Amino acid sequence: xxxxxxxxxxxxxxxxxxxxxxxxxxxxxxxxxxxxxxxxxxxxxxxxxxxxxxxxxxxxxxxxxxxxxxxxxxxxxxxxxxxxxxxxxxxxxxxxxxxxxxxxxxxxxxxxxxxxxxxxxxxxxxxxxxxxxxxxxxxxxxxxxxxxxxxx
Numbered sequence: 001x002x003x004x005x006x007x008x009x010x011x012x013x014x015x016x017x018x019x020x021x022x023x024x025x026x027x028x029x030x031x032x033x034x035x036x037x038x039x040x041x042x043x044x045x046x047x048x049x050x051x052x053x054x055x056x057x058x059x060x061x062x063x064x065x066x067x068x069x070x071x072x073x074x075x076x077x078x079x080x081x082x083x084x085x086x087x088x089x090x091x092x093x094x095x096x097x098x099x100x101x102x103x104x105x106x107x108x109x110x111x112x113x114x115x116x117x118x119x120x121x122x123x124x125x126x127x128x129x130x131x132x133x134x135x136x137x138x139x140x141x142x143x144x145x146x147x148x149x150x151x152x
Contacts, residue, residue, distance in 0.1 A: 003089050004051055012038070018054070020044075026083045032060035052116040055085035071134045082122035089115050090123050091146045092136055128135045 001009075007053075011018065016032075020043040030041045030053040039057040041050065059081035068074050090113055102108035106120045108128065113120070126137050136147040 003055075007055050007088060011058055011061060014061055016058075030057045032057045032065065034061075034064055034066045037061070048114050049116055051089065051114065052085065052119045055089050055119075056081045056124070058088075059084035079122070080123075082118055083126055084118045086115075086123035087126065087137070087146075089113070089119060092149065095120075095123060096149065098133075 014037070016037045016039055018039045018041060021040050023045050024040060028042070029049060030039060031046060032039050039054070039061065041053060041057070045053065060077065060086070063077070063080065063113050065077045065081070068077075094113055095109070098109040098112040102112070106117050106124070110120045111116045127134055134149050138144065
């Protein structure tokens with residue numbers, strides 16, 4: 001199953017609807033309205049942007065995020081949504097290949113992986129390099145990571 005299909009399936013399971021609209025604030029391409037179980041996306045977005053924004057807003061729906069009057073809370077929700085989206089839209093093998101080709105250039109990697117740069121940057125935040133090994137989503141304790149790869 002493709003990442004895009006998984007995201008749509010998750011939204012269906014949550015009972016979240018998607019609307020394509022033209023009246024979003026200029027600084028937004030999408031938003032999640034929790035009390036209406038609704039994702040609003042800017043109509044006419046390019047594919048890379050559309051799938052990135054949809055995955056990001058899906059994360060807000062999964063975590064039942066609502067805007068807060070506290071800036072740090074909003075910032076944490078935004079980081080978490082980008083990282084969740086990145087882990088759903090990017091396969092590690094594809095990221096590693098694109099990173100090697102483009103020498104770590106986030107914009108070029110994003111283009112190859114059909115996402116926006118902020119999703120690549122979020123994916124990079126969940127990586128931990130220790131010596132010659134890269135860990136995806138490392139946790140405390142032996143053997144606790146999503147993926148491990150030797151890069152030397």
